[in-house]
Amino acid sequence: MVSWCRNFLHSIAICGKSQNRAPLAAVRISEHRENVYPDLTPPAGCAILDRVKRLHRSVALRDCDVLCCAPKEHVDMPMPTIRDVAREAGVSIATVSGVFNNTRRVGQATRQRVLEVAERIGYRANVTARNLRANETRLFGFSWRPIPADSFSPVFDRFLQAIAEAGARHDYRILTYPSASLEDEIAFYEQMMLVGQVDGFILANTSLGDVRIRRLLDAGFPFVAFGRSNPEWDFPWVDVDGAAGIEIAVQHLIGCGHGRIACLAWPERSLSGAHRLAGYRTAMTQAGLNVEPAWVARAENQYGEAHAAACRLLGLPAAIQPTAVVAMSDLMAIGAINAGWDMGLKVGPELAVIGFDDAPVTRFLRPPLSSLRQPIAEIGERLATMLADLCSGRPLVERQVLLRPELIVRESCG
Structure with missing residues (x-):
């Protein structure tokens, strides 16, 4: 899935709300995933919708990988019966x-x-009606949040592609919905459960005390999650072992001769950020290295904040100035790389940087960025299989799966 897919889906949804159209339409996603397209704005979404006036729901459910909660165009001509x-x-x-x-x-x-x-x-047979008679829709619901303009989310793009392709192998399609807030997302779940529009949900970006998880557990509705939450809550999830990944990264930096290693961390409210920070502290402690309080610099997952935090790290007194930085995302690592260049440091020989996610852009940076690669395709496959089994009443082979990321070493480590 190319990096513009989130903007594409968002533009269609915005168009639907602005035109006060019906809440659901099926939109076919281009299969040219490797091409780079310009940013798609709401007017572009409307233009695309104007070209699918005769799109029939049964065609969409059979032919599309991803469906978007968006306006349904009025049909100009009656469909063949x-x-x-x-x-x-x-x-x-x-x-x-x-x-x-x-x-x-x-x-x-x-x-x-x-x-x-x-x-x-x-003419196409009405697959939707047939599925409803069988008390199933063959749809998984997935809600996502628009990201800030100065950020990007390569994990989202690959994750959406992964669950779409994995779902299709189980004869399921993905119904997506862009939620502007937590309340909006909860309303989406409530509506879909009320009208029986989906068979189950896929959640992402989980947190401690996640009200979405609590609501779905209370409702007894099938769902799986990319991420963990409260340890006492028994629900099916797949997650990346962020602690183990950061440990691997820090150990690699130590092996390269670094002792003053800083961490660009997410805010304290981030559960996955807490896991990754724990991995950083564990690796430093096991190596007998002290962690200066100033070496943990927190920032939102945005370039500007990450760059500013990295500048603070590199502006520390020479005795405690870090020679290496491990970041909790590639976007934050890019901020660290540019901060290093801005402060006259040669990134690689004088400042080592490791990111997390292994976004496609990392190999084109100066220097190419070392990063921890998440097994997104495997995550999507496992989640889709788990949810398909739940919806079919089959017992799960594994309810909770933790996967290790892989360190991809490039020139940013020196």
Whole structure:
């Protein structure tokens, strides 16, 4: 999934709200994932929606990987029906139904004629109605938050692609919804559960005391999470072992001869940030190195804040000025790299930097950034499989899975 997918989905949703349209539409996502497209604004989303006026829900559910809660365009022309197919093919409605549902024996020649007519006039069997009769939608709900303009989220792009592809292998599609706030996200869950629009939810960016998790646990509704929460809450999750990853990074820096190693950390409210900071402290302690209080510089996951925090680290007195920085994201690591150059340091030989996520851009930085790669494809596969099993009533082989990241060493370590 290319890096603009979040803006693409957001622009469509904004367009839907501005036009006061129906709350659900299916939008096909381009498969050209490696191309780089310009930023998609709300007007661009409206333009795309204007081109899908005849998009039928059954077509979307069958052909699309990702669906977006967005406006449903008014249909200019009535969609072809099973009666139209029967009339054009010169057969009964029951015969057409038998072809699409495999409920009766139909000769090969007749079957082929029915399928050719259906293709020619644009008819698709109403998969949505069939699924509703079976008390299932074959949809997983996934809500996400728009990110600040000075930030990026390579993990989100790869994660959305991963759950979409993994879900499709289990015959599920992903219904996405951009939530402006926690209250908005909770309202999305409540609405989807009330109308039976999805079979289960995939959550991300979990936290301690996460009210979303508590609400879904109380409702007994199927869900899985990318991330952990309260240890006493029993729910299925998959997470990256951030503590182990940062330990690996710090150990590598120590092996390169560094002793004054700083950490660009997230705010204290971040659960995954707490795990990663614990890994930093563990690695330093095990190596017999003291951690100066000033070496832990907290910042939001935004370039400007990370750059400012890194400048503070590199402005410390020479005796405690760090020679290496491990950051909790690649975006923060980029801030550290540029801070190093700004302060006259040669990044790599004089200042080592390691990030977290291994975003595609890391290999094109000056110098290329060492980073911890998250197994996003495996995470998506495991989450989709777990949720498909939950929705089908099958027992889970594993309810809680912790995966280790891999350190990708490049020139930023010297």
